[in-house]
Amino acid sequence: MKTTGVTQSMCEGTTSTAEAVKPVLAPWAGGVGIGLVLIIAVALVQPIGVSTQYVVFDGVLLHTLFPDVAERSPYLADAAEGWTLETYEFAFVVGIPLGAFLAAWATRRFSTRVVPREWSLRFGESPVRRLVWSFLGGVLLLFGARFGGGCTSGHMISGVSQLAVSSLLFSAALFASAVLTARWLYGEGRRS
Amino acid sequence: MMVLLGLALGAAFGAVLQLSGASSHTKIINALRLRDWTIMKLILTAIGVGLIGVHLLDAAGAAHMMVKEVYLPGVVIAGLMFGVGFAVSGYCPGTALAAAAEGKPDAWMTILGGLLGAALFAFLMPSLETLLFSLGRLGPLTFHGLLQVPGWMIALPMSVLCFWAAMRLSAREKTSA
Numbered sequence: 001m002k003t004t005g006v007t008q009s010m011c012e013g014t015t016s017t018a019e020a021v022k023p024v025l026a027p028w029a030g031g032v033g034i035g036l037v038l039i040i041a042v043a044l045v046q047p048i049g050v051s052t053q054y055v056v057f058d059g060v061l062l063h064t065l066f067p068d069v070a071e072r073s074p075y076l077a078d079a080a081e082g083w084t085l086e087t088y089e090f091a092f093v094v095g096i097p098l099g100a101f102l103a104a105w106a107t108r109r110f111s112t113r114v115v116p117r118e119w120s121l122r123f124g125e126s127p128v129r130r131l132v133w134s135f136l137g138g139v140l141l142l143f144g145a146r147f148g149g150g151c152t153s154g155h156m157i158s159g160v161s162q163l164a165v166s167s168l169l170f171s172a173a174l175f176a177s178a179v180l181t182a183r184w185l186y187g188e189g190r191r192s
Numbered sequence: 193m194m195v196l197l198g199l200a201l202g203a204a205f206g207a208v209l210q211l212s213g214a215s216s217h218t219k220i221i222n223a224l225r226l227r228d229w230t231i232m233k234l235i236l237t238a239i240g241v242g243l244i245g246v247h248l249l250d251a252a253g254a255a256h257m258m259v260k261e262v263y264l265p266g267v268v269i270a271g272l273m274f275g276v277g278f279a280v281s282g283y284c285p286g287t288a289l290a291a292a293a294e295g296k297p298d299a300w301m302t303i304l305g306g307l308l309g310a311a312l313f314a315f316l317m318p319s320l321e322t323l324l325f326s327l328g329r330l331g332p333l334t335f336h337g338l339l340q341v342p343g344w345m346i347a348l349p350m351s352v353l354c355f356w357a358a359m360r361l362s363a364r365e366k367t368s369a
Contacts, residue, residue, distance in 0.1 A: 023213030027230050030212030031237020037205045039245030046256045050286040054310035075317040088198040095202020100210040100290035112295040116217035134298040137281025138305025140273050146313040148270025149260045152284040159260055161242030163346055165333040166262040173271025181279035182224030
């Protein structure tokens, strides 16, 4: 297989405020890594998934603050079984930022930029606008993920690997709408 | 013990996402604009490896499978919504966590928005359920189940197809770069 890590056509910003965009791992190496995580998870516990844990966190938080409100939602009670975060599933999701933090630290790739490059080229440098829209994007993401029963991890990686019909449908719809939205929002992708 | 295993596997996943550029808004958006094939190749390779591994485990009776249910049109509408959120934020629920750990403030907002979206769904769920979930509920279908063949018989060719597509994208990138 041809490695392509060095042949990326993307230009890289290396100034202090810019984000280091160029990946450390070639796509095939990263893909093998993700595939292996999935295989180990399926062998030992269950396929990987992230989005349910957003509901679990909501449930446990709400149950701590207003127990009677939380208990009124059967969906919350079912997802956040026992109102606890000490589960394998939640630990997996806590592990993601932990691992990403260590990886960013080891390769000196922290970035505190508020407005990403593609966004600023199209919508300007306003940090408030970017933060508001990334919040709204998050609302749609998790509403869609919980509605569909999974996200990129649960449906696209785990589900398609299991040859699940629902996951292929979800992934196809996701991909189609994401490509159309991105091309409309950020402009069509002619190489500049 | 299970919590430690979860942390370790999650950390490996998060590290690979970070090192592969999956937590980069620029990489994701240019993948969706079809001008940078890095993320496509990453996903195709991941699925290619996953297909083989999961179905060999399954053939050996050692897999813990968990197949999600089909409900039409719910799962398609959900995917369309997710796609819009993905393009607007540039993150998915998992990569937002990785990007937030790198210090990106917009990823923090995506996580907070996600917590709100998940809560909205949790409280709308009873009314949505009758409307959309009960419609076209077909159960946890798989392609090999529908065709009544062992999973690996479909998984292996599909996996080869994923690797082939990833290599084609690489070749295409080289000629047009």
